[in-house]
Amino acid sequence: MLIFRSIISIFLREYLxxxxxxxxxxxxxxxxxxxxxxxxxxxxxxxxxxxQIGIGIIWTLIxxxxxxxxxxxxQDDFNDGNLILFYISGISLELIVIIKIIxxxxxxxxxxxxxxxxxxxxLNVTTDKIILLILTFIISSPILTALSSISGSMNLLNNKxxxxxxxxxxxxxxxxxxxxxxxxxxxxxxxxxQLNILxxxxxxxxxxxxxxxxxxxxxxxxxx
Amino acid sequence: xxxxxxxxxxxxxxxDFIFKxxxxxxxxxxxxxxxxxxxxxxxxxxxxxxVKIMYxxxxxxxxxxxxxxxxxxxxxxxxxxxxxxxxxxxxxVAPIGAVFTLICLITGSLWGKPMWGTWWVWDARLxxxxxxxxxxxxxxxxxxxxxxxxxxxxxxxxxxxIGSINLPIIKFSVDWWNTLHQPAxxxxxxxxxxxxxxxxxxxxxxxxxSLIGLLLAIVRIKSEILDRKQLL
Numbered sequence: 001m002l003i004f005r006s007i008i009s010i011f012l013r014e015y016l017x018x019x020x021x022x023x024x025x026x027x028x029x030x031x032x033x034x035x036x037x038x039x040x041x042x043x044x045x046x047x048x049x050x051x052q053i054g055i056g057i058i059w060t061l062i063x064x065x066x067x068x069x070x071x072x073x074x075q076d077d078f079n080d081g082n083l084i085l086f087y088i089s090g091i092s093l094e095l096i097v098i099i100k101i102i103x104x105x106x107x108x109x110x111x112x113x114x115x116x117x118x119x120x121x122x123l124n125v126t127t128d129k130i131i132l133l134i135l136t137f138i139i140s141s142p143i144l145t146a147l148s149s150i151s152g153s154m155n156l157l158n159n160k161x162x163x164x165x166x167x168x169x170x171x172x173x174x175x176x177x178x179x180x181x182x183x184x185x186x187x188x189x190x191x192x193x194q195l196n197i198l199x200x201x202x203x204x205x206x207x208x209x210x211x212x213x214x215x216x217x218x219x220x221x222x223x224x
Numbered sequence: 225x226x227x228x229x230x231x232x233x234x235x236x237x238x239x240d241f242i243f244k245x246x247x248x249x250x251x252x253x254x255x256x257x258x259x260x261x262x263x264x265x266x267x268x269x270x271x272x273x274x275v276k277i278m279y280x281x282x283x284x285x286x287x288x289x290x291x292x293x294x295x296x297x298x299x300x301x302x303x304x305x306x307x308x309x310x311x312x313x314x315x316x317v318a319p320i321g322a323v324f325t326l327i328c329l330i331t332g333s334l335w336g337k338p339m340w341g342t343w344w345v346w347d348a349r350l351x352x353x354x355x356x357x358x359x360x361x362x363x364x365x366x367x368x369x370x371x372x373x374x375x376x377x378x379x380x381x382x383x384x385x386i387g388s389i390n391l392p393i394i395k396f397s398v399d400w401w402n403t404l405h406q407p408a409x410x411x412x413x414x415x416x417x418x419x420x421x422x423x424x425x426x427x428x429x430x431x432x433x434s435l436i437g438l439l440l441a442i443v444r445i446k447s448e449i450l451d452r453k454q455l456l
Binding site: 150154155157158159160161164167168171172174208212215216219220223 | 355358359362365366368369370371372374375378379382383386
């Protein structure tokens, strides 16, 4: 019972932190919209182009905004000593990583579900593609959160190279982007197998991420 | 005998012992290979003399994969059994693998221009090898972005283990997808679909490339060991 109470208290803590800094989440969404605007300025206002490449633009910007919001997933907790308290609290670090991933997904990724259909309408994407896009977003965004958890925990003690965390996220997100964009642009026969592959990648990352992140956090705590 | 792979002192002794024979062997095999390529091996009936790019392209590609495989094995061993020699190997060998991958990419695009008509296409094999090159670069950068050396080594080893997902993708990319790049001509389970007159120079060049790679690796590993002795 004690474990459940501590899990719930960690959830509440994350909720409070996110709710008090709610402008953080809103800023990331504004970044997403501004990115779309920049693409429109860079390519031109021709609507026929956007029905072809709109999905690619949206996925690129989702990736970049995930990068922006979740790159320092553990950094604040590590700097003010909260991770050490989690480490000695009796709950395993792997479980804490899972909780952090779930909360980060709920608070930083789910708000995109509201804004994605609006952006799709602006970019002239058809309705059946919007439904597929939301489906792939629900499957793929936990993978992106898991990737940022990996890179965030890897770079806890990194104080020289500020860009390498984003590079790691973008490198490992290549297969996700390939399948997510291909599903929407391919024929109806090929949708289900590619969705299955994406689900497989999700299961793989949910399985390996807690171990990798917990190992990296342990290395960082012991060498602080 | 087994200790030369995990013990720096034993490795240094063994490396000093085999260094001079290795130098002479690699020079001889490289000379024989070059003579074979330029004077004995025939031109292809379709590709003409551009087929001779293969004798550099294929060994470099094999060795880039082999280097990453060795790094993966040593990372697992070093993290699991706490053997720091694996970290030395990772640090020393990563730039060699990056250079081999770069040679493979450059010769491939030089070969692709006359044969396929473009320097570069985004097919599965080319893209995955390009990602391998980026992974090598990130390994080198990641190692240097920590002030604490020990942490940097461990994090880099973890990154290498995750990045080895790319190896089977490169190997089977020509079988899984319909690519412009041809599938492997030489496989273990069937007789090779390449003429012996071209197979022998390829084997000699592969041997000489691996000897040269081993030579560079030995020099780099020895200097890395000396570096760490100074830190103590």
